[in-house]
Amino acid sequence: MRAISVAPAAPVDAAVRAIIEIDDIDFHYGPARALHDITLNIKERQVTAFIGPSGCGKSTLLRCLNRMNDLIDGARVTAGQIRIDGVNIYDPRVDAIELRKRVGMVFQKSNPFPKSIYDNITYGLRIQGEKNKGRLDEVVERSLRGAALWDEVKDRLHESALGMSGGQQQRLCIARAIAVEPEIILMDEPCSALDPIATAKVEELIHELKKQFTIVIVTHNMQQAARCSDRTAFFYLGKLIEFADTRTIFMNPANPQTEAYVSGRFG
Amino acid sequence: MSTTAAAIFNRPTPAKRAETVVFWLLRLATYFVLFCAAFIFIDIGWKGGSVVFRTQAPFLNVPFLTEAPETLNVFTLDGQPRTMGDRAFRAFKATHEAELKGVRIETYVYSAGGIFPNIVGTVLLVAGSVLIALVLGVLSAIYLSEYATDGPFIRFLRLAIINLAGVPSIVFGLFGFGLFVIALDFGVSLLAGWLTMAFMVLPIIITASEEALKAVPRGYREGSLALGATKFQAITTNVLPYALPGILTSSVLSIARVAGETAPIMFTAAFVVRDELPWQVAKWTDFFFQGVMALPYHIYVVASKIPQNEYTRDVQYGTAFVFLFTVAAIAMTAVILRQRLRKRYKW
Ligand SMILES: Nc1ncnc2c1ncn2[C@@H]1O[C@H](COP(=O)(O)OP(=O)(O)O)[C@@H](O)[C@H]1O
Numbered sequence: 375m376r377a378i379s380v381a382p383a384a385p386v387d388a389a390v391r392a393i394i395e396i397d398d399i400d401f402h403y404g405p406a407r408a409l410h411d412i413t414l415n416i417k418e419r420q421v422t423a424f425i426g427p428s429g430c431g432k433s434t435l436l437r438c439l440n441r442m443n444d445l446i447d448g449a450r451v452t453a454g455q456i457r458i459d460g461v462n463i464y465d466p467r468v469d470a471i472e473l474r475k476r477v478g479m480v481f482q483k484s485n486p487f488p489k490s491i492y493d494n495i496t497y498g499l500r501i502q503g504e505k506n507k508g509r510l511d512e513v514v515e516r517s518l519r520g521a522a523l524w525d526e527v528k529d530r531l532h533e534s535a536l537g538m539s540g541g542q543q544q545r546l547c548i549a550r551a552i553a554v555e556p557e558i559i560l561m562d563e564p565c566s567a568l569d570p571i572a573t574a575k576v577e578e579l580i581h582e583l584k585k586q587f588t589i590v591i592v593t594h595n596m597q598q599a600a601r602c603s604d605r606t607a608f609f610y611l612g613k614l615i616e617f618a619d620t621r622t623i624f625m626n627p628a629n630p631q632t633e634a635y636v637s638g639r640f641g
Numbered sequence: 642m643s644t645t646a647a648a649i650f651n652r653p654t655p656a657k658r659a660e661t662v663v664f665w666l667l668r669l670a671t672y673f674v675l676f677c678a679a680f681i682f683i684d685i686g687w688k689g690g691s692v693v694f695r696t697q698a699p700f701l702n703v704p705f706l707t708e709a710p711e712t713l714n715v716f717t718l719d720g721q722p723r724t725m726g727d728r729a730f731r732a733f734k735a736t737h738e739a740e741l742k743g744v745r746i747e748t749y750v751y752s753a754g755g756i757f758p759n760i761v762g763t764v765l766l767v768a769g770s771v772l773i774a775l776v777l778g779v780l781s782a783i784y785l786s787e788y789a790t791d792g793p794f795i796r797f798l799r800l801a802i803i804n805l806a807g808v809p810s811i812v813f814g815l816f817g818f819g820l821f822v823i824a825l826d827f828g829v830s831l832l833a834g835w836l837t838m839a840f841m842v843l844p845i846i847i848t849a850s851e852e853a854l855k856a857v858p859r860g861y862r863e864g865s866l867a868l869g870a871t872k873f874q875a876i877t878t879n880v881l882p883y884a885l886p887g888i889l890t891s892s893v894l895s896i897a898r899v900a901g902e903t904a905p906i907m908f909t910a911a912f913v914v915r916d917e918l919p920w921q922v923a924k925w926t927d928f929f930f931q932g933v934m935a936l937p938y939h940i941y942v943v944a945s946k947i948p949q950n951e952y953t954r955d956v957q958y959g960t961a962f963v964f965l966f967t968v969a970a971i972a973m974t975a976v977i978l979r980q981r982l983r984k985r986y987k988w
Pocket residue numbers: 403406408426427428429430431432433434435446
């Protein structure tokens with residue numbers, strides 16, 4: 375960890391393995407540089423929050439982690455490495471499809487497919503060729519329970535997912551992501567379109583999910599980062615300004631820019 | 642107050658007068674177009690309808706819809722005017738040889754019998770060419786909108802496709818004649834007609850399909866990919882199904898065009914007359930290499946190659962009427978299909 379680390383890391387840190395190692399990453403959209411020398415480690419079964427003002431590169435970095443940026447013309451990692459489980463995910467031998475099965479993603483704008491709830495959850499398994507009805511049923515129940523949605527929708531699994539409320543739709547997207555049993559879940563401002571009650575439910579869910587998954591969450595909402603995350607990274611203009619224990623970032627930041635941002639003086 | 646009232650109350654200005662004139666011009670233009678269209682439809686509907694429909698059960702002129710065209714023989718016998726189709730006339734002649742001696746017989750080709758082979762031919766031509774055009778068009782649209790990276794070559798390709806839409810249909814007809822009928826030696830055949838007309842409507846279908854694909858939210862693609870789908874899986878399971886209603890909308894347009902065109906089929910697929918029906922072939926492969934009779938070409942023939950009089954009027958108006966009806970029916974099928982799909986995939 376080369377970032378300006380302040381307080382000693384939280385006690386759990388030392389023992390926990392770093393599952394994602396971001397090592398000196400540069401990223402360009404065509405000629406425009408979006409990320410500058412980012413280095414940070416994300417630990418297994420923790421929630422890591424990315425905060426920072428709009429346009430500072432949080433989403434860009436997040437989308438590097440499951441190579442979602444591959445799909446944008448002219449967008450590429452120009453230097454550095456990202457290792458997951460020790461493997462450089464930008465190695466040409468790495469299969470981005472397999473990677474995305476291991477690294478799930480929940481988008482800012484919830485995107486349930488215009489299919490039934492059941493078909494949404496089983497989508498990931500079906501495209502992998504799973505046809506066994508019993509197994510699919512089981513996964514649907516487990517995923518929906520995992521996303522704290524089972525009781526609300528168990529009687530209308532075969533109705534369109536678009537009939538759900540906004541908060542339910544976002545939790546459905548989370549359920550859909552965990553149905554393929556990833557190790558890591560990336561969330562890009564998952565609550566930005568939700569009301570406070572739905573937001574609270576998703577946050578509660580994040581607490582539950584971290585027992586099983588490693589979570590990286592981008593958020594605009596400082597309270598949310600403070601409530602949900604174990605560690606927080608603050609970005610500004612494509613640079614990592616500070617990365618530390620969430621408590622340290624909020625109570626005792628080392629960098630004056632961080633302090634200004636978390637206290638709401640800009641951004 | 643009073644100055645405002647004076648200003649706003651009933652003051653004709655030059656701008657307002659111009660507005661009124663323009664408004665009436667627009668309105669009259671619309672009425673004029675409507676009037677012309679209505680006149681054509683009513684004329685064909687009335688005169689053609691009286692050929693196709695009957696006042697007694699079964700209320701349809703069944704022979705006209707189920708028989709092949711025949712030559713009409715008109716003559717006067719014993720002071721009585723008689724009209725007879727060719728087959729009936731031959732039978733009559735066999736038994737009345739003596740009486741017919743010296744009687745003047747007028748013949749009008751295609752004016753007796755019906756237009757069944759033409760209906761069949763048109764339906765076959767439309768179905769085949771729209772199917773080919775849809776498959777080719779959707780595949781090209783997927784390539785252009787989902788896979789191709791924008792560059793000079795792709796831009797050139799798009800421009801070429803758009804320009805193709807403006808090529809007159811007779812040129813497509815000649816192209817199909819040169820390539821399919823002669824160079825590839827398909828002969829005047831269904832296959833040559835299908836391919837020619839498919840190429841003619843491809844630009845419409847590609848452009849509209851691309852638009853329909855683009856209208857599917859990005860989130861569906863990204864959502865699929867994030868779950869470990871390949872790009873192709875994402876497209877087939879989570880993009881194309883939602884784009885289909887839009888694609889079908891464009892195909893309705895192309896169906897109307899394909900069904901109506903005469904120029905591209907007259908060198909490539911259409912026979913003026915043919916005795917066998919399309920399914921009367923020796924081998925199944927012959928099916929693709931046979932010419933067919935078609936409604937628009939039949940209209941062209943009966944309208945321009947035979948005299949216009951009370952004996953030929955029925956087939957002229959009847960064919961036009963059935964033709965309009967067939968095109969409308971095919972288009973309606975596509976509209977209903979699209980509506981169904983829309984209901985299933987709504988976002
Ligand atoms: N698809 C794209 N093409 C070009 N530039 C982009 C694209 N997406 C983001 N950017 C640019 O990259 C920078 C970082 O964007 P982003 O990662 O979305 O920021 P954040 O999520 O922190 O708001 C911004 O300056 C943005 O304009």
